[in-house]
Amino acid sequence: MAGWQFLRLQFIFPVVLLVLFLVDGNLAASLGLLMKEPIHAIPMLTFTWLFYAIQFGVIDRLPFYVYVVVFGVLFDIFYTGILGTYTLAFLLGTIVMEKLRPFFDERLMSGLLLLLIGQLVYLLVTLFAGIMIGADNLTLLPFFVYLVLPTILFNLILATIFYFPSWSLFQRLG
Numbered sequence: 001m002a003g004w005q006f007l008r009l010q011f012i013f014p015v016v017l018l019v020l021f022l023v024d025g026n027l028a029a030s031l032g033l034l035m036k037e038p039i040h041a042i043p044m045l046t047f048t049w050l051f052y053a054i055q056f057g058v059i060d061r062l063p064f065y066v067y068v069v070v071f072g073v074l075f076d077i078f079y080t081g082i083l084g085t086y087t088l089a090f091l092l093g094t095i096v097m098e099k100l101r102p103f104f105d106e107r108l109m110s111g112l113l114l115l116l117i118g119q120l121v122y123l124l125v126t127l128f129a130g131i132m133i134g135a136d137n138l139t140l141l142p143f144f145v146y147l148v149l150p151t152i153l154f155n156l157i158l159a160t161i162f163y164f165p166s167w168s169l170f171q172r173l174g
Contacts, residue, residue, distance in 0.1 A: 008173050009058060009061055009062065009173040010062065012169075012173060013053065013058070013062055013067070013173075014067060016049060017046060017049055017050075017067060017071060020045040020046045020048075020049050021046045021071055021074060021075070023043070023045055024043045024044070024045050024046050025078065025079060027043040027045070028042060028043055031043075038142075038146045039146050039147075039150050040146060040147050040150065040151070041150035041151050041153070041154040041155075042147070042151045042154075043154070043155065043158075044119060044122070044151065044155045045155075045158065046071055046075070047090065047093060047094075047118070047119065047122060047155075048115065048155060048158065048159050048162075049166075050064075050067075050068060050071075050090070050093075050094050051094075051097060051111075051114070051115045051118055051159070052162075052163075052166040052167075052170065053170075054094065054097050054098050054101055054114075055097075055101070055104075055106065055111045055114065055115075056106070056166070056167055056170040056171075058170055058173075059098065064094075065091070065094070068090050068091055068094050069087060069090070069091065071090065072086045072087030072088070072089070072090035072091060073086075073087050075087070075090070082129075082133065082135065084129070085125075085126055085129040085130070085133075086126070088125055088129065089121075089122045089123075089125040089126050089129070090122070092121050092122070092125050093118040093119070093121045093122035093125070094118065096117060096118055096121045097114055097115070097117065097118040100114060100117060101114065106167070108160065108163055108164075111159075111163060112156055112159060112160065112163075115155075115156065115159055116152060116156065119151070119152055119155060120148070120152070123147065123148050123151065123152075127143055
C-alpha cells in the first residue's frame with residue numbers, strides 16, 4: 001500500500017466517524033417517529049461504521065481501539081452524562097465482532113449477521129449498565145420488544161443501504 005493511501009485512511013476514517021457521531025445524535029433528536037412511546041429505535045451509525053472497519057479488514061491499519069474508546073467516551077459525555085456505559089458497550093461490541101469475524105465472509109448477509117451480534121452485545125451492555133446504576137428498570141421482554149427489535153431493524157436497514165458504498169470506499173482507501 002502506498003503511503004498516501006495509508007494517510008487517506010488515517011484521515012478519512014476518523015472524520016467519517018465524527019460526522020456519524022454527530023448524525024447519531026441529530027437523528028435521535030429530530031426523528032420523533034423513532035422514539036414514539038413505547039417503541040424506541042436508536043440510531044447506531046457510529047457503531048455501524050466501526051463494524052464496517054472490522055468487516056472490511058482495515059482495523060489493522062488504524063489505531064482502531066483508540067477510536068473505539070474515544071468515541072465511546074464522547075457518547076458518554078454528550079449523550080448520557082454517565083462515564084463508562086457507552087465506552088464499555090462500544091468496546092465489548094467491537095471486540096466480539098472482531099473475534100467472530102474469521103467465521104464470516106464479506107457477503108452482505110454474513111456481515112449483517114455479524115453486525116446483529118455486535119448490536120445485541122452493545123444493547124445488552126447498555127441495559128445492564130443502566131440497571132446497575134439505577135437509570136433503567138426494564139425487564140428483558142419489554143427491552144427486546146420495544147427497544148432491541150426496532151433498533152436492530154432500523155440499523156440493519158441502514159447498514160444494508162450503505163454496505164456496498166462503504167466497501168467501495170474502504171477499497172479505494174486501502
